[in-house]
Amino acid sequence: MGDVAGGSTPLRPPVSSGAGGPVVRVANLSKSFGGTRALVDVDFDVVPGEIHALLGGNGSGKSTLIKVLAGVYTADGGEIEAGGRTAGAGAWTPRDAFDAGLRFVHQNPGVFPALSVAENMAIGHGFPTGFGARIRWRELHERTRTLLARFHIAATPEMPLGALSPAGRTMVAIARALQDSEGDGGAGSVLLLDEPTAALPAPEVDLLLDALRHYAAAGQTIVFVTHRIDEVVDIATRVTVLRDGRCVGTLPRSEVSESRLVELIVGRPLEHMYPETVAGAAAGVVLELRGVAGGAARGADLQVHRGEILGLAGLLGSGTSETLRLAFGLLPRSAGEVLLEGRALAGLDPAAAMSAGVAYVPADRGAEAIFVAMSVRENLSAAGVHRYWRGLRLRHDEERRDAQASLRDFLIRAASDSAPISTLSGGNQQKVVLARWLRRRPRLLLLDEPTQGVDVGARAEVWTLVRRAAAEGTAVLVVSSDFDELARVCDRVAVLRGGRVVAEVRPPALDGNRLTELAYSVEVTA
Amino acid sequence: MTVDSAAANTALEPQAVPAEPGPPRPAARTPWAMALRIVEQWALLILLGVVVLFFAVWSRTSSVFFSVDDFRLIGSSQAVLAILALGTIVPLICGQFDFSVGAVAGLSSVLTAASFAHAHFPLVAGLAVGVAVGTAVGVVNGFVVTRFGVNAFIATLGSASVLTGIVNWYTQGLSIIQDIPSSLTDFGSGNWLGIPRTVYLLVVVALAVYYLLDHTPFGRFLHSVGSNAEAARLVGLRVPRIVFGSFVVSGTLAGVAGVLLLAQSGAGNPQVGNGLTLTAFSAAFLGATTVRPGRFNVLGTLVAIFFIAVSITGLTFAGASNYINDLFTGGALIFAVTISAQLGRRRMGAR
Numbered sequence: 114m115g116d117v118a119g120g121s122t123p124l125r126p127p128v129s130s131g132a133g134g135p136v137v138r139v140a141n142l143s144k145s146f147g148g149t150r151a152l153v154d155v156d157f158d159v160v161p162g163e164i165h166a167l168l169g170g171n172g173s174g175k176s177t178l179i180k181v182l183a184g185v186y187t188a189d190g191g192e193i194e195a196g197g198r199t200a201g202a203g204a205w206t207p208r209d210a211f212d213a214g215l216r217f218v219h220q221n222p223g224v225f226p227a228l229s230v231a232e233n234m235a236i237g238h239g240f241p242t243g244f245g246a247r248i249r250w251r252e253l254h255e256r257t258r259t260l261l262a263r264f265h266i267a268a269t270p271e272m273p274l275g276a277l278s279p280a281g282r283t284m285v286a287i288a289r290a291l292q293d294s295e296g297d298g299g300a301g302s303v304l305l306l307d308e309p310t311a312a313l314p315a316p317e318v319d320l321l322l323d324a325l326r327h328y329a330a331a332g333q334t335i336v337f338v339t340h341r342i343d344e345v346v347d348i349a350t351r352v353t354v355l356r357d358g359r360c361v362g363t364l365p366r367s368e369v370s371e372s373r374l375v376e377l378i379v380g381r382p383l384e385h386m387y388p389e390t391v392a393g394a395a396a397g398v399v400l401e402l403r404g405v406a407g408g409a410a411r412g413a414d415l416q417v418h419r420g421e422i423l424g425l426a427g428l429l430g431s432g433t434s435e436t437l438r439l440a441f442g443l444l445p446r447s448a449g450e451v452l453l454e455g456r457a458l459a460g461l462d463p464a465a466a467m468s469a470g471v472a473y474v475p476a477d478r479g480a481e482a483i484f485v486a487m488s489v490r491e492n493l494s495a496a497g498v499h500r501y502w503r504g505l506r507l508r509h510d511e512e513r514r515d516a517q518a519s520l521r522d523f524l525i526r527a528a529s530d531s532a533p534i535s536t537l538s539g540g541n542q543q544k545v546v547l548a549r550w551l552r553r554r555p556r557l558l559l560l561d562e563p564t565q566g567v568d569v570g571a572r573a574e575v576w577t578l579v580r581r582a583a584a585e586g587t588a589v590l591v592v593s594s595d596f597d598e599l600a601r602v603c604d605r606v607a608v609l610r611g612g613r614v615v616a617e618v619r620p621p622a623l624d625g626n627r628l629t630e631l632a633y634s635v636e637v638t639a
Numbered sequence: 640m641t642v643d644s645a646a647a648n649t650a651l652e653p654q655a656v657p658a659e660p661g662p663p664r665p666a667a668r669t670p671w672a673m674a675l676r677i678v679e680q681w682a683l684l685i686l687l688g689v690v691v692l693f694f695a696v697w698s699r700t701s702s703v704f705f706s707v708d709d710f711r712l713i714g715s716s717q718a719v720l721a722i723l724a725l726g727t728i729v730p731l732i733c734g735q736f737d738f739s740v741g742a743v744a745g746l747s748s749v750l751t752a753a754s755f756a757h758a759h760f761p762l763v764a765g766l767a768v769g770v771a772v773g774t775a776v777g778v779v780n781g782f783v784v785t786r787f788g789v790n791a792f793i794a795t796l797g798s799a800s801v802l803t804g805i806v807n808w809y810t811q812g813l814s815i816i817q818d819i820p821s822s823l824t825d826f827g828s829g830n831w832l833g834i835p836r837t838v839y840l841l842v843v844v845a846l847a848v849y850y851l852l853d854h855t856p857f858g859r860f861l862h863s864v865g866s867n868a869e870a871a872r873l874v875g876l877r878v879p880r881i882v883f884g885s886f887v888v889s890g891t892l893a894g895v896a897g898v899l900l901l902a903q904s905g906a907g908n909p910q911v912g913n914g915l916t917l918t919a920f921s922a923a924f925l926g927a928t929t930v931r932p933g934r935f936n937v938l939g940t941l942v943a944i945f946f947i948a949v950s951i952t953g954l955t956f957a958g959a960s961n962y963i964n965d966l967f968t969g970g971a972l973i974f975a976v977t978i979s980a981q982l983g984r985r986r987m988g989a990r
Contacts, residue, residue, distance in 0.1 A: 441873075443873075463872060463873055463874070463875045464875035464876075464877065466875075467874075467875040473873060475873060480867075480869060480870075481867075481869050481870050481873055482870050482873065483867065483870060484862075484863055484866035484867050484870055484871075485866060485867065486862075486865075486866045486933065486934070487862060487863070487866050491859065491862070491863075494859075495863055495870075495871075495874045496874040496875060498856045498859050498860070499856055501856075502855070502856050506850075506854045506855075507853075507854050507855065507856065507859070509854075549874070
């Protein structure tokens with residue numbers, strides 16, 4: 114059947130809103146990446162005029178589902194029906210998705226802040242042109258004005274997009290995606306939004322949700338991917354929850370409640386929850402955050418002790434990564450104090466943090482940690498070249514000896530210390546970055562997603578190295594979106610929500626599900 | 640830094656650095672693979688030998704090519720250019736372009752000449768003026784780039800034009816020839832032990848740059864910033880300070896080249912200067928394909944300078960006129976950047 118819909122079929126108009134049946138229907142959809150099953154027999158449908166939320170935790174398959182619908186990923190099996198077109202999921206192309214009236218706005222909406230609103234509307238869609246490919250600006254501005262009115266965007270066509278608020282920019286992206294659908298509110302088309310609120314600050318989120326509510330009231334069908342339960346409770350008319358690639362339930366609005374949703378996400382009933390208390394151990398505090406705010410962090414309080422591994426669990430936008438960056442002096446602090454062994458961290462300066470004994474392993478290894486054109490040895494020494502600068506020359510022999518010792522000590526598999534770092538696997542590159550810092554015997558080690566893109570074997574080795582450092586007295590603060598992993602390796606995990614520490618979990622109660630519950634809950638009874 | 644990332648910075652050769660490089664490549668251990676690597680490493684030097692041999696046997700040039708005097712001439716005449724090229728690689732390594740080196744050399748030679756002719760400075764003071772002028776321009780370039788965030792490409796292209804304008808304004812387009820100390824011009828034209836004296840200066844400068852790049856933390860920092868500026872910041876390097884320093888070094892070396900230019904020509908000529916920049920860049924990029932392929936390096940740059948000089952001299956002997964200079968230099972630059980991009984891509988495992 115995939116062959117039939119493969120592009121040779123004549124285009125058919127999208128179904129009209131009057132049809133009543135689902136505008137999108139997905140049956141038995143499956144997709145694997147290598148050995149990982151991202152989607153398993155997913156069934157899912159969208160009816161006209163609804164706001165349908167796709168909810169799930171990290172790695173639940175919600176983004177994969179959207180990408181399969183967009184034709185970006187090819188599914189292994191199943192069937193997609195949309196806008197009157199049916200196809201074997203394996204044969205669903207971006208063209209099919211477009212012709213079926215599916216319109217996507219991705220997490221990064223692909224707008225251009227330096228260009229005008231009108232130009233943003235035209236890009237990727239086409240400028241109206243006259244003789245000699247001259248752009249008919251008046252026509253473009255006129256059309257844009259109509260669109261802005263229709264989508265309730267407070268802007269003029271001539272304004273640079275950058276002058277709009279973040280929510281306004283997302284709304285422009287939505288208007289651009291839907292501009293062809295007619296004035297009936299775009300009933301024939303389906304708007305699919307992938308985590309539209311993830312990067313927005315709180316007041317902006319409300320603005321965008323309001324706008325979505327308006328569009329839906331005008332008849333627009335909307336599907337949006339999110340991991341925020343409060344948004345679902347706020348605006349969704351139906352919600353489908355995914356867990357481990359399976360569809361675990363679709364609830365109508367009347368059955369939606371926060372506890373029911375958390376239960377579906379986590380897969381077991383919600384326990385009574387309250388923050389656990391910190392047991393004594395005030396001695397040996399290496400890092401203390403007092404009401405630190407900056408970026409997504411909004412007043413975090415935290416203590417990390419000598420020799421302990423403290424995990425930070427939280428959803429995207431909860432302020433976990435920002436907390437690390439604040440402690441390393443990378444992010445300007447708008448309030449609060451960062452104390453290192455009782456002394457305030459000065460200014461915005463990684464070098465100052467380093468000399469105070471702080472080490473930081475960033476999440477994006479390729480962009481922020483690896484010197485890709487340089488050797489393993491040079492990468493190892495990068496945070497301490499001055500150690501080899503004696504008697505007006507760099508002691509290359511000593512550097513080489515140290516590098517070779519590090520290859521052994523830190524379980525790095527490389528052809529030699531002079532091999533380019535790019536010849537190493539992701540896991541070994543990460544061990545190089547870790548070794549770069551652990552060689553300095555830091556008092557505080559900050560790790561952001563240290564096992565991202567690291568294979569299973571190397572993952573265990575990374576944690577062995579971190580644990581060894583902790584045993585030697587280093588305080589470790591680690592952020593990971595893999596809560597099971599955090600629960601396994603940490604002595605204690607602090608849960609962040611909305612930029613604040615809302616709970617702390619210790620071993621008897623420490624497991625991945627508990628962290629997920631805490632990270633997702635909207636309110637905590639203290 | 641690598642050539643391709645320098646190119647990427649200026650959109651000559653945009654190229655994404657893969658976040659996740661491919662699987663480790665097997666180390667080249669077979670004799671064939673090792674031989675291939677050695678050939679790749681010394682390809683330009685081998686090519687230089689081939690070019691010399693070719694002009695020595697080609698009927699149109701064999702009668703005039705090559706006497707010992709020719710080599711002496713090429714050696715001494717290329718010293719200025721070689722010092723300029725060595726200056727350009729310092730900012731290039733940290734991902735920045737300094738297009739003002741030629742104009743700085745011109746300004747330095749004119750002002751040094753003027754300090755003798757008009758101000759009657761003693762020899763050492765005049766030399767100091769020439770070098771200091773270069774340092775000062777480097778400071779200004781570095782300041783504009785790091786403090787105001789102006790793209791170095793544009794900032795130095797602009798300062799080159801401004802400096803050329805100042806030189807022509809000051810000299811009214813006329814060379815300054817009076818009162819140049821003979822000790823200086825002797826240095827520019829004489830030999831020691833049969834080798835032009837300027838070549839000795841070139842060797843000293845080359846060793847100094849080599850020392851700076853390979854044996855000081857600053858050199859390592861330049862490479863780190865060029866390879867990944869954000870990672871450099873996150874290991875505590877003060878990136879703007881390092882970039883600033885690289886412009887001071889390139890400006891200073893251009894000042895030295897300017898003084899040498901005066902010593903060789905015996906005149907502060909306002910027409911010479913800016914035209915040297917592109918040849919210096921050609922040599923820098925061509926040099927990055929050899930000795931340490933994929934990295935700007937001192938020895939490679941020197942080999943490249945002589946490769947370009949010998950080729951142009953040979954073609955001139957064969958009857959080509961002035962146009963060959965531009966033609967060959969530009970061609971070499973494009974060729975070199977292409978090769979560098981290929982090398983870079985392969986090194987990153989994205990064959």
